[in-house]
Amino acid sequence: MNTVVVGMQWGDEGKGKIIDFLCRNNDIIVRFQGGNNAGHTVILNGKKIVFHLIPSGLLHKGKICAIGNGVVIDPKVLIEEINALKKEGIEVSPNNLKISLFSHIIMPYHHIMDGLREKKRIQKIGTTMRGIGPCYSDKASRCGIRTIDLINPEIFALKLKDNLAEKNEIFEKIYGLRAFTFNDIYKEYNGYAEILKPYVCELIDFFYKLRDKKFLFEGAQGTFLDIDFGTYPFVTSSSTVSSNAILGSGLSFIKSNGIVGVAKAYTTRVGEGPFPTELDKTLGGYFQSKGKEFGATTGRPRRCGWLDLVLLKRAKILNNINKIILTKLDILDDLEEIKMCTVYKQGEKLLKEFPVDLSKAIPVYETMKGWRKKTENIRKYKDLPVEAKKYIEKIEKYLDCEIRYISVGEMRDAIIKH
Ligand code: GDP
Ligand code: IMO
Ligand code: MG
Numbered sequence: 001m002n003t004v005v006v007g008m009q010w011g012d013e014g015k016g017k018i019i020d021f022l023c024r025n026n027d028i029i030v031r032f033q034g035g036n037n038a039g040h041t042v043i044l045n046g047k048k049i050v051f052h053l054i055p056s057g058l059l060h061k062g063k064i065c066a067i068g069n070g071v072v073i074d075p076k077v078l079i080e081e082i083n084a085l086k087k088e089g090i091e092v093s094p095n096n097l098k099i100s101l102f103s104h105i106i107m108p109y110h111h112i113m114d115g116l117r118e119k120k121r122i123q124k125i126g127t128t129m130r131g132i133g134p135c136y137s138d139k140a141s142r143c144g145i146r147t148i149d150l151i152n153p154e155i156f157a158l159k160l161k162d163n164l165a166e167k168n169e170i171f172e173k174i175y176g177l178r179a180f181t182f183n184d185i186y187k188e189y190n191g192y193a194e195i196l197k198p199y200v201c202e203l204i205d206f207f208y209k210l211r212d213k214k215f216l217f218e219g220a221q222g223t224f225l226d227i228d229f230g231t232y233p234f235v236t237s238s239s240t241v242s243s244n245a246i247l248g249s250g251l252s253f254i255k256s257n258g259i260v261g262v263a264k265a266y267t268t269r270v271g272e273g274p275f276p277t278e279l280d281k282t283l284g285g286y287f288q289s290k291g292k293e294f295g296a297t298t299g300r301p302r303r304c305g306w307l308d309l310v311l312l313k314r315a316k317i318l319n320n321i322n323k324i325i326l327t328k329l330d331i332l333d334d335l336e337e338i339k340m341c342t343v344y345k346q347g348e349k350l351l352k353e354f355p356v357d358l359s360k361a362i363p364v365y366e367t368m369k370g371w372r373k374k375t376e377n378i379r380k381y382k383d384l385p386v387e388a389k390k391y392i393e394k395i396e397k398y399l400d401c402e403i404r405y406i407s408v409g410e411m412r413d414a415i416i417k418h
Contacts, residue, residue, distance in 0.1 A: 001025075002215040003258040004245045007222030008315035010269035012295070012302060013262040014327035014407055016040025019218050020056045021405075021415060022260070027213035028064045029057030032248030033238040034220030035072035035106060035135070037128040039296025043410050049088065050296045053078050054097065055218045059090060064210075066203055069102035070238065070248020072135040073147065075192035098201040100250075101148035105189075107160075109167045109180055110134040116175055125234055126271030128298050136237035138163075147200055151193045160186060204250045215254045217245035223261075223315040231358050234273025242319040260404075261321035263312055265329045265391075268302040270295050274359035277305035277341045291331040306339045306365065309398045314354045316399050326395065327407040329388065330414075335370040338391060342366050342398065368394070376409040381418050392418070 003022065007013040020042045023029050036052035043049075044059060051058075053073060055065040067073065078099075082092045110131030117134070118127055127133060138144040143163055149155045161182060168179035207215075219240060224230045226240040238244070242259045246252050266287055269275045278284065287293060287304035294301055315321065332338055344351040344361035355361050371385035378384055384392075384406075396403050406416045 001258055002217075002254050002256040003260055004217040004219065004242045004256045005260045005262060006219035006240065006242050006319050006321075008261040008263040008312055008319070008321070008324070009222045009267050009308075010224050010275075011220075011222040012039075012268055012270065012293075013222060013264045015219065015262050016042050016051060016056045017407060017410065017412070018260070018262050018325050018327065018405075019216065020059060020412065023055075023057035023060055023063060023216050025214065026057070026063070026216040028066065028207065028210065029055040029216045029218055030066045030068050030245075030249045030251065031055050031071050031218050031220065032068040032245050033070040033240060034236065035130060035132050036074050036077045037130050037132045037236060037297060038220035040218075040220070041296050041410075043412060044088070047088070049085075052081055052297065054081055054085070054092075057216065057218075058085065058092060058096060061091070064096055064098065066098040066201075066207070066249070067100060067103055068203065068249035069100040070244060071100070072104045072106050072132060072139070073099070074106040074130065075150070075189065075196055079192060079195055094198040097199050098203060098206065099147055099196065099199045100203045101146065101200050102250075103147045104135055104139045104144045105147060105150050106131040106135045107145060107163070107189075108185060109163070109171070110138070112171070112177070113167075123233070124272050126273075128271075128295075130297070133237040147196070150189060151197045151200055153190060153193070156189065156193070157186060160189075207251055208253060211253050215251065215256070217249065217256065219245070223318055224311065226318075229318050231273045234271065242321070258323060259319055259321050260323045260325060261312075261315060261319060262325050262327060263315075264327050265332055266291075266307050267305045267311070268293050270298070270300050270302045274357075274361070275303055275305060276311075276344060276358060276361045276363045277308045278303050279305045287331060290334075291328055306341060306363070307395070308341045308363065309395065310341055310344055310354065310361075310363075312395070313399055316401055321401060323404045324395075324399065324401055325405045325407065326392065326403050329392075329406050330374070330376045330408045332370065332391075333375055334372060336372065338368050338370050339365040340368070340394070376414060378408060379413075379416060381406070381416050384416070
């Protein structure tokens with residue numbers, strides 16, 4: 001069984017924990033989009049490990065992890081991540097980590113450009129400032145530098161020169177900044193290339209030979225940050241939906257037969273953009289502190305709100321999800337009442353279809369009684385409080401989709417099979 005895992009909201013649904021859990025039954029784990037804007041957390045022996053580029057499957061011995069062509073790589077961050085994992089005693093070697101030679105490299109000018117564009121915009125996106133957007137823009141403009149270019153010093157020099165010729169003019173003339181020096185970047189990035197070269201791989205041939213193994217595709221971000229189907233322009237610069245798993249990896253001979261959507265039991269969002277069920281500081285702040293809702297990458301506080309079933313239904317359809325894993329149910333434990341949005345209104349009219357502009361959608365809620373019991377230590381579905389089971393079953397019914405697992409804590413074993 002090959003599986004694609006995607007986030008059903010605006011990211012940070014707990015994909016890291018779920019991938020770490022699911023990869024026990026898989027052999028090969030592939031990231032297919034995004035970059036180090038992602039932060040996927042796993043708690044290993046009480047220690048928090050945050051993955052930005054490497055699939056969290058690497059924590060398991062004997063698995064092969066791959067960074068696909070659809071990913072944009074900041075080599076400095078990747079090397080730091082490799083070193084940090086090694087320090088924890090985790091094996092990271094060219095045997096278990098493969099980097100697609102077609103992935104694109106984030107350059108110093110991408111970082112700066114991300115920040116400058118954000119500063120100039122009236123309508124801010126609230127990006128992670130990791131250079132993601134500018135790197136994908138260069139890829140589409142055909143002036144990007146791929147991993148295969150990086151590891152060939154002559155080609156790298158040529159492409160870097162071409163890029164700096166254009167970009168330095170922009171930095172100097174439009175933004176009044178100092179130009180980048182070719183030699184500085186060339187030297188720094190050649191150093192990265194030396195370290196990363198052994199990991200670089202032509203993934204298609206390599207995995208074709210292993211096509212009978214079990215593959216798990218690890219999505220980053222979430223459905224509503226998708227460049228096409230998300231809340232544009234408040235989105236990231238890649239396709240986050242399940243159909244990109246194949247394009248972003250090139251593994252079209254791998255037939256995925258399970259598409260797993262990870263959904264948080266409430267909703268969060270980092271950065272700007274519409275968020276119909278967002279709560280004010282009092283209750284939103286409660287979710288924020290109880291759920292430790294601070295970005296795993298940037299540390300920014302996440303905006304918090306009630307569960308939005310209209311949004312989840314849309315995510316189910318967009319990704320063709322056939323199983324859901326619900327996370328962070330434990331964060332709702334102490335609430336007297338729990339709300340879920342079941343339909344949107346615009347003015348006085350109930351909306352029958354998913355709105356093009358989510359900023360005009362007013363949520364209509366159903367209220368359920370809370371369970372007011374600790375769920376963190378429960379491991380069997382039958383032992384969950386009645387109201388918690390009602391909450392879960394209501395979501396299943398609304399979405400017409402089974403919730404296969406429920407996560408009730410950040411620890412690796414805090415998960416319940418349904
Ligand atoms: P990702 O980007 O989807 O991988 O999610 P993040 O790692 O950015 O954020 C999810 C946060 O919630 C992390 O700190 C996880 O350790 C934590 N987490 C995951 N599942 C649960 C859960 O069921 N309960 C609680 N309390 N925390 C969880
Ligand atoms: P994971 O994989 C939550 C958000 C940013 C911003 C928008 C664009 O951990 O779920 P970008 O830097 O990508 O150009 O920023 O997307 N964003 C995320 N939000 N989780 C993420 O990843 C995110 N990656 C990007 O906050 O609003
Ligand atoms: Mg995250």
